Amino acid sequence: MNEYGQDALRGGTLRMTSTLSEFGAVRRFVEDRLQALGASRDATLDVLLAVEEMVMNVIIHGYGDTPGPIEITIMPQGDSLEVRVRDRARPFDPTLVPAPDTSLPLDLRAPGGLGIHLARHYMDSMSYRRTPEGENELIMVKRAALNRGAAT
Amino acid sequence: MEITVSHEQGRVPVTVLHVAGAITSNTELEEAARQAYEAGARNILLDLSDVPYMATAGLRALHYIYTLLRTDSPEESDEVVGKGIRAGTYVSPHLKLLGPSARVLEALKIAGYDMFLEIHRDRAQAISSF
Numbered sequence: 001m002n003e004y005g006q007d008a009l010r011g012g013t014l015r016m017t018s019t020l021s022e023f024g025a026v027r028r029f030v031e032d033r034l035q036a037l038g039a040s041r042d043a044t045l046d047v048l049l050a051v052e053e054m055v056m057n058v059i060i061h062g063y064g065d066t067p068g069p070i071e072i073t074i075m076p077q078g079d080s081l082e083v084r085v086r087d088r089a090r091p092f093d094p095t096l097v098p099a100p101d102t103s104l105p106l107d108l109r110a111p112g113g114l115g116i117h118l119a120r121h122y123m124d125s126m127s128y129r130r131t132p133e134g135e136n137e138l139i140m141v142k143r144a145a146l147n148r149g150a151a152t
Numbered sequence: 153m154e155i156t157v158s159h160e161q162g163r164v165p166v167t168v169l170h171v172a173g174a175i176t177s178n179t180e181l182e183e184a185a186r187q188a189y190e191a192g193a194r195n196i197l198l199d200l201s202d203v204p205y206m207a208t209a210g211l212r213a214l215h216y217i218y219t220l221l222r223t224d225s226p227e228e229s230d231e232v233v234g235k236g237i238r239a240g241t242y243v244s245p246h247l248k249l250l251g252p253s254a255r256v257l258e259a260l261k262i263a264g265y266d267m268f269l270e271i272h273r274d275r276a277q278a279i280s281s282f
Contacts (some may be wrong), residue, residue: 004197027176045255052176056208058255100264115153115208 013073018063026055026072033074037051039081043145046122047081050140053115054085062089081145085138093128155184162279167193172202175210185217194223194246195282201251211263219220221246250278
């Protein structure tokens with residue numbers, strides 16, 4: 001039994017509240033889930049980085065001082081991994097954020113955006129929609145992440 | 153994440169912060185650097201050879217330490233540093249990195265941090281480069 005509950009794990013989903021104290025559960029969930037799916041170590045580190053960055057953005061910039069729910073689902077699609085992050089924070093489409101100009105000195109760069117930039121780099125695709133239920137839904141795909149024939 | 157502090161004498165005193173484990177929080181590393189700075193450290197070699205993984209938390213910590221160690225000297229004025237980074241001729245004289253893994257190096261490059269932080273592979277050479 002994980003501390004975030006067996007129910008929350010069923011179907012490959014973690015449900016959490018957007019607080020920094022719950023953030024540690026994200027890493028354990030991603031690592032456990034990807035191990036169960038037979039993901040490679042490299043793919044696991046890539047997905048972990050992307051998920052942590054995007055969830056941290058939701059916690060800090062999305063909800064801010066008023067915590068709310070975050071749901072992370074990781075499902076296999078052939079040998080790819082699909083990660084879905086849903087939240088009820090204010091509408092925010094990270095796919096519209098331009099890449100930071102990393103040729104500028106740090107102090108002259110626009111703040112933020114680096115986490116999204118890193119997540120984009122480590123995943124193969126990123127798409128966003130506002131759901132009819134009023135949620136932000138981010139879907140990220142990592143291709144060739146699973147060894148074929150591994151358990152689902 | 154575990155941070156071990158040691159002191160070396162090159163041309164100048166160099167404080168080595170050895171980090172072991174994934175850098176997933178910036179506060180611990182920033183605090184270790186701040187304590188070293190308050191104890192007199194002015195040149196820091198950050199040994200990343202046992203760091204498998206680093207994301208924006210680690211990058212934020214590097215930025216913090218870089219800023220902490222930057223002095224008011226004319227060679228480090230905004231103008232000189234800005235021009236130098238664009239021209240590829242400036243690296244921080246006070247913060248250098250040792251032995252990042254391919255994965256950590258990739259994150260440094262994506263963020264553009266390799267443009268102003270010198271990266272070393274050999275500890276003795278790194279210490280004597282300050």
